Amino acid sequence: MTVSERNPTPSNRLGLDGLEFVEFTTTQPLVLGALLEKMGFRAVARHRSREVLLYRQGGMNLVVNAHPGVVRAAAGDEPVTAVGAMAFRVADAGEAHRQTVALGAWDLPSRAAAMELIIPGIRGAGDSHIYFVDRHRDFSIYDVDFTPIVGADPHPPALAGLHYFGLVQTAFPERTAAWLEFYQSLFGFTVLPSGQFFGVVNKGVLLESPCRKFFLQLIEPPDDSGDVAWEEGLLRIGLGTATVPAAIVALQARGIVFVDRGPIRSTDRGALTQLYPGGVSFELVHSELGA
Amino acid sequence: MRLTDFGMDTITLAGPLEAKLRAIRAAGFTQVMLSARDVVGHPDGEPAAVAAVRASGLRVTGFQVLRDFEGLSGHLHEYKIDVAKSMLQLAHALGAPVLLVCSSTSTHATGEIESVVADLRKLATLAVPLRVRVAYEALSWGRHAHQLAHAWSIVERAGHANLGLCVDSFHTLANEGAIDTLDIVDPAKVFLAQLSDFLWQRIHSREERIETARHLRVFPGEGVHNDLVAELVRRLQRRGYAGDYSFEVFNDDYGQMPLASVCERAMRSVNWIAGRLARRSLPVLREG
Numbered sequence: 138m139t140v141s142e143r144n145p146t147p148s149n150r151l152g153l154d155g156l157e158f159v160e161f162t163t164t165q166p167l168v169l170g171a172l173l174e175k176m177g178f179r180a181v182a183r184h185r186s187r188e189v190l191l192y193r194q195g196g197m198n199l200v201v202n203a204h205p206g207v208v209r210a211a212a213g214d215e216p217v218t219a220v221g222a223m224a225f226r227v228a229d230a231g232e233a234h235r236q237t238v239a240l241g242a243w244d245l246p247s248r249a250a251a252m253e254l255i256i257p258g259i260r261g262a263g264d265s266h267i268y269f270v271d272r273h274r275d276f277s278i279y280d281v282d283f284t285p286i287v288g289a290d291p292h293p294p295a296l297a298g299l300h301y302f303g304l305v306q307t308a309f310p311e312r313t314a315a316w317l318e319f320y321q322s323l324f325g326f327t328v329l330p331s332g333q334f335f336g337v338v339n340k341g342v343l344l345e346s347p348c349r350k351f352f353l354q355l356i357e358p359p360d361d362s363g364d365v366a367w368e369e370g371l372l373r374i375g376l377g378t379a380t381v382p383a384a385i386v387a388l389q390a391r392g393i394v395f396v397d398r399g400p401i402r403s404t405d406r407g408a409l410t411q412l413y414p415g416g417v418s419f420e421l422v423h424s425e426l427g428a
Numbered sequence: 429m430r431l432t433d434f435g436m437d438t439i440t441l442a443g444p445l446e447a448k449l450r451a452i453r454a455a456g457f458t459q460v461m462l463s464a465r466d467v468v469g470h471p472d473g474e475p476a477a478v479a480a481v482r483a484s485g486l487r488v489t490g491f492q493v494l495r496d497f498e499g500l501s502g503h504l505h506e507y508k509i510d511v512a513k514s515m516l517q518l519a520h521a522l523g524a525p526v527l528l529v530c531s532s533t534s535t536h537a538t539g540e541i542e543s544v545v546a547d548l549r550k551l552a553t554l555a556v557p558l559r560v561r562v563a564y565e566a567l568s569w570g571r572h573a574h575q576l577a578h579a580w581s582i583v584e585r586a587g588h589a590n591l592g593l594c595v596d597s598f599h600t601l602a603n604e605g606a607i608d609t610l611d612i613v614d615p616a617k618v619f620l621a622q623l624s625d626f627l628w629q630r631i632h633s634r635e636e637r638i639e640t641a642r643h644l645r646v647f648p649g650e651g652v653h654n655d656l657v658a659e660l661v662r663r664l665q666r667r668g669y670a671g672d673y674s675f676e677v678f679n680d681d682y683g684q685m686p687l688a689s690v691c692e693r694a695m696r697s698v699n700w701i702a703g704r705l706a707r708r709s710l711p712v713l714r715e716g
Contacts, residue, residue: 241553243513260557309559314589319556322549322588369559 148325149347151236152228156301156351157270157278158191158198159374162221165415166190166203169218172413173199175391176376177296182283191283195295196427197376198279218415220371222258223304224268225324225346230257233269237323242267254281259323262306262316263370297384300427302335302377303352305420307369313342313355320344320353336375336407336422350426373417377424381405384421393419429665429705434698435459435489435674437622438466441690442683445470445477449484455691461489461622461674467518478521489674490526490563490620491519497529498547499537499572505547512551520558526619527560528594531570531579539572545586552591563619565594568602568641569634576600577609583617592619596676597660598626598645601653602637607660615668622676623661623701625651643680647693649700658704665705673701 163169170180170190178192178199192199200222208217227233234257238244243260256278258268272278285291308316320326325347333343341356352375358367378384385395385408394411395403403409408421436452438445438460445466452460462481470477481488494515497508519527529551538544552562566579573579576595583593595618600607624645629652631637648657661673675694682690 239550241550241556243554243557262557312559315556315561318589319553322553 148327150325151225151233151269151347153324153346153348154226154228154350155346155348156197157224157226157268158200159220159301159304160200160202160222160224160266161218161417162202162208162264163218163415164203164208165218166201168414169201169417172417173201175393176388176419177293177299177391179289179293180286181289181291181293182279182285184283186282191279193291194293195298195300197295197299197301218417219263220265220304220374222261222266222268223371224256224270226348227269227271230269230271233257233271234259240323242323254278261371262308263368265371295427297378297380297387298427299376299378299384300424301351302375302420302422302424302426303354304374305338305341305354305356305372307367307372308355308357309367309369310357312369313357316355317342317344326353335424336420337401337404337409338407338420373420375420375422377422377426379423379425379428381407381421381423384408388421429661429702431456431698432458433673434694435461435487435672436691436694437461437463437675437677439463439492440675440677440679440682440694441687442685443687446480447687449480449486451687451691453484453486454688455695457691457694458487459489459672459674460484460486461676462491462522462524463493464491464515464518467522474518474521481522488522488524489672490528491515491522491524491560492528494527494529494551496532496534496537497551498544499532499539500534500547501538501543504536509550509554513554516555516558516560519560525559525561526563526594527555528620529562529564530567531565531573533567533569533571535571537571541582541585544572544582548582548591549586549588552586552588556590561619562591563594564591565596565622566599568599568605568637574599575603575605575609576613577605580609580613580617584614592617594618594620594622595660595664596622596624597648597657598622598624598641598676600660601625601656602631602641604630607656607663610660610663610667613667615664615670618664618669618671620671621661621664621669621673623648623657623673623697624675624677625649625653625657627651642678645677645679647675647677647697649697650693654704658701661701662705 173192178194180190181193182191187204190201237259245258247255256268258266261267326344329343341354344353396409401409406423410419412418436457438448441448467474467477555562564579566573625648626640
């Protein structure tokens with residue numbers, strides 16, 4: 138490990154270095170798993186003590202957590218799937234946790250069982266969590282807590298160069314400024330100039346991570362949303378690709394349907410999938426970050 | 429101004445929470461300012477208090493009050509952070525959009541501005557995921573911050589989107605603080621305005637200020653600073669403040685009166701304020 142990795146720059150105090158994993162929580166792991174497979178992910182490992190599967194595609198790790206009790210029950214036994222967490226790669230997870238808690242983050246109680254890694258985390262938007270991971274170079278955190286699925290390729294290649302581009306977070310009306318402050322003061326995110334967008338969903342405000350490897354998009358409900366239920370939380374993940382049209386063709390061939398009406402149409406800049414059961418959708422964004 | 433801009437404060441009323449909520453609603457108010465004691469002192473526990481508030485149909489103006497928070501260090505700071513977290517969770521459960529924080533009176537608290545700003549920024553960040561905003565108020569006997577101008581300079585310096593100011597007419601008048609301060613305050617950073625008056629012209633000591641504040645406040649229109657209270661509201665309005673007003677009237681006598689009578693006085697006060705403002709803001713007719 139080099140000296141610079143242990144001495145984060147002033148604008149990147151925690152030494153953020155991209156997204157280690159994104160976690161979905163769900164009451165329907167099989168349905169979600171089938172959708173993820175269509176999106177090019179492969180189940181590669183199973184958690185030792187919890188009902189959790191690790192999916193992977195290229196450099197993206199995606200955790201599907203269906204452990205009883207992790208998903209807040211919806212009315213009428215409706216299936217629920219949510220983006221439950223994002224894990225930031227940092228220089229020192231314990232230090233990142235200590236620093237953010239000292240600045241006003243809510244500590245999360247550890248869920249680790251015996252012989253499992255304690256992944257420090259803090260409370261994020263809605264029911265979501267933000268984790269800190271520093272063991273992405275020396276060895277994989279998944280080697281400790283997960284057992285490989287027999288016969289599965291542990292490193293399935295990415296479809297059309299797909300990589301994590303970022304996440305979309307919803308905010309209640311007039312709450313964007315508070316959330317911008319949250320991400321700026323705790324992690325050193327930078328707000329992009331008003332009107333600067335990527336992809337095809339051009340609304341809200343974009344934040345760039347201090348490592349410049351991923352983005353967060355904050356959106357408030359549209360003015361005409363009326364009685365539409367709106368909660369704060371992580372809404373969807375954005376997948377980057379250098380070739381959006383090729384990614385669309387490859388995913389359509391696997392049965393993925395893209396929205397192509399009204400203001401949202403697939404272009405070279407990006408595309409948005411339809412809403413799948415549980416309220417899951419994926420966004421494609423033109424990006425060279427995976428290069 | 430409209431009636432819906434005003435919240436009745438439970439601290440003015442005696443009796444159990446449910447009776448207070450009923451009386452406030454019956455008087456025609458649509459908002460209620462809640463105190464932590466209403467919730468944790470409920471005989472059936474906090475969930476019952478939260479359920480009563482939600483069932484009342486009243487919008488919650490805010491939740492009070494976190495005291496002696498800023499400027500502490502070491503274990504005192506950690507202790508206060510735990511208290512703050514607990515209050516934020518209650519505010520969240522009640523749907524209270526604002527947590528009121530009074531400037532510290534603690535002899536253990538430093539007045540060093542960097543420390544005060546850092547603590548309030550931390551509190552404001554803690555409040556973000558809970559959908560609560562933090563309103564900082566200069567208590568007129570605060571150890572370091574005791575004027576509206578002090579509180580504003582701290583809030584301005586903190587520059588945190590989730591931290592704003594509470595303007596309290598009593599503390600401003602009791603210290604003979606300049607209402608002119610409102611002319612430099614960013615109205616978007618005023619998260620709450622609390623109104624009350626008292627019955628004598630001047631307060632001569634810190635002890636008298638505390639005694640008056642805690643036991644002898646009255647509703648606007650009932651005191652002797654009518655012009656100043658009306659001017660304070662007028663300036664807030666003129667500057668573009670569009671938030672809520674609540675009546676912060678601690679009064680031992682009102683604690684011995686039927687709830688309906690006290691709420692009636694509060695409603696009279698709403699009408700008095702509206703009347704004073706309407707009178708002065710009528711357009712001047714030009715001759716010819």
